[in-house]
Amino acid sequence: MRKIIHVDMDCFYAAVEMRDNAELRNIPLAIGGSEKRRGVISTCNYIARKFGVRSAMATAHAKKLCPNLTVIRGDMNKYKAVSRQIRAIFERYTDKIEPLSLDEAYLDVSDCSLFRGSATMIAEDIRRAIKTELGLTASAGVAPVKFIAKVASDINKPDGIHVVTPPDVDEFVKRLPLEKIPGVGKVTLGKLHEMGLYVGEDVQQFEKNALLQRFGKFGQSLWNRCHGVDDRHVETERVRKSVGVERTLPEDIQSEAQCLEVMASLYEEMEQRLRRVCPEMEIARQGVKLKFSDFQQTTVEHRQWRYDEKMFPDLLKEALERQQGRGVRLIGLNVGLKAEDKNGPSQLSFNW
Template sequence: MSVRKIIHVDMDAFYASVEQRDNPALRGKPIVVGGSPEGRGGVVATASYEARKFGIRSAMPSKRAQQLCPEVIFVPPRFPVYREVSQYVRDIFRRYTDLIEPLSLDEAYLDVTEDKLHIGSAIAIARQIKQAIRDELQLTASAGVSVSKFVAKIASDMQKPDGLTFIAPEQVESFMEQLPVEKFFGVGKVTAEKMNGMQLFNGADLKRLTEDELVRHFGKAGRFYYKIVRGIDDRAVQPHRETKSVGAEDTFPFDLTQIDDMNAELEKLSQKVVARLEKYQLKGRTVTLKIKYADFRQITRNQSLHAPIADFPTIFETAKQLLLRTEPDDVKIRLLGVTLSNFNEEKPETGQLSLF
């Protein structure tokens, strides 16, 4: 089998960069797209690099963003414009390959193992794509090039903004050994803390454990960790991938026993979900609440609404009502999750659910 050539392209601070491109008065200034410091539930969709220097990040509450940078400028999102630019970027990709897997409006995988223009070099193709985006759209993108999706995605984030990182086939395993566990797919704060507590800090540490040991400690994800630290990632680029749900969950350092604490966590999770919905420009009809109790018993409850929604108040209030239906008095909860799904009734104008 020939070695695959995978490129991950990630637009740099996409929404914010488009706003700064179109409005010269915003260039060089800390701006946030989405949210507002006034009103409840506003969250950051994207922050410019000038704003990120203050610690502002996506999904952060707007009030917190303003606390970190009082002079930050809040800009309302213009999703029709972002979709138009995103489609143009995808057209650039199509000059080289039809094997394109969109992840959101601002990033995608490309398989250029056999490219249309017979260039042969994935690095050369990535450079040409980046240059076309700069010349034709006056925007920048970062790219990661390697033999698998996982490594290409990690690589694209290594030299942002306007970066290009290549991880050669013979470098993949050593690259994975040096990678901090926090960078592994699916490793959030709680899992990272658990790993660190086991003296697992990077891929080399994970590599010391057998597959059975990893599964025992981390469930099904353990099989993924076992393969990926050895550079094994056979996942194909999927041109017709669709997003089925958007959600967020968190495992708590101590069990929740008070309804006010549970609602406070549901509020944070709902904010994260709204930020992701804004990024993917999606609306859904079904809100699902996930609960894991102290005894590891797990339940889900869901509510389907009459019309597609993506707003914080509706998602948060629905999650709270679902929680009440579980009779949360005298229980101990170690995990909560909120998910929005059933996007079928809110498709883009093209007639299919495409995120790029």
């Protein structure tokens, strides 16, 4: 058994801005793009969330829900600098750190001797250090497996902690709403509900083969999660799987020629990003993403062993076959990188 901590900063970008500017602390605040350029919300503070404002929401819609919402553009360089400070705090406790983004990470503290090896006390000390040294709050989940730690970190947000000890795992997953399991989206949740499955215990009592027939590989993952099984290790070196660039347009466009013009403006940035992570430009697939005026999106990808800019127009043509008269509001380019086999760390003894 392992001791896994999932640390998730509370409304990270907004929290940094509120810390640095007292005028922003007691008002509904969001970080995102302008509604005039059809921007979206990256994150918002908890005052704004009371009005229904959420991440990935169109800024224009967010302002309808919260007319007094203050929206500012983010400062990624500042957030990256703060993220490095948070990482430095993590490194006091373990070198087994798997960052998921600038504001969240898994930590394997199984062999940390501080606080007599208590993962709960280690998590609390991490949260204390972040608050006293950086003026920010973090929530944490503590569990013997990764996905439960991640779910647990959301239970007592903001500025809270939830611990699931090994003896508590079975009861925890039995009562766990399926929508809380990472990977269960709205469409999948609807299908599960149609099958009479709402919480982990429902899946435990369901016929496994029927679940596999309906959902394939995901059905096996869901079965494992609902039995408290997650063999994934904390990966100290995450393998990047894709590189992409996209642009949301100020106004919808319709024609292939217009799309080609926008797409051409993305080529240089796409190539620069790819060369930073894959100088040899050897890839696994190449694709084009379109988001239409009704917010539905489509992606066309083809297998490709080497990056070729000249492929994108043909991929675009294929994607536009699904346009059905709708305007195009977003165009994206992406490539999938070749997978690399990695051996995870060996499991370590567990002592709560």
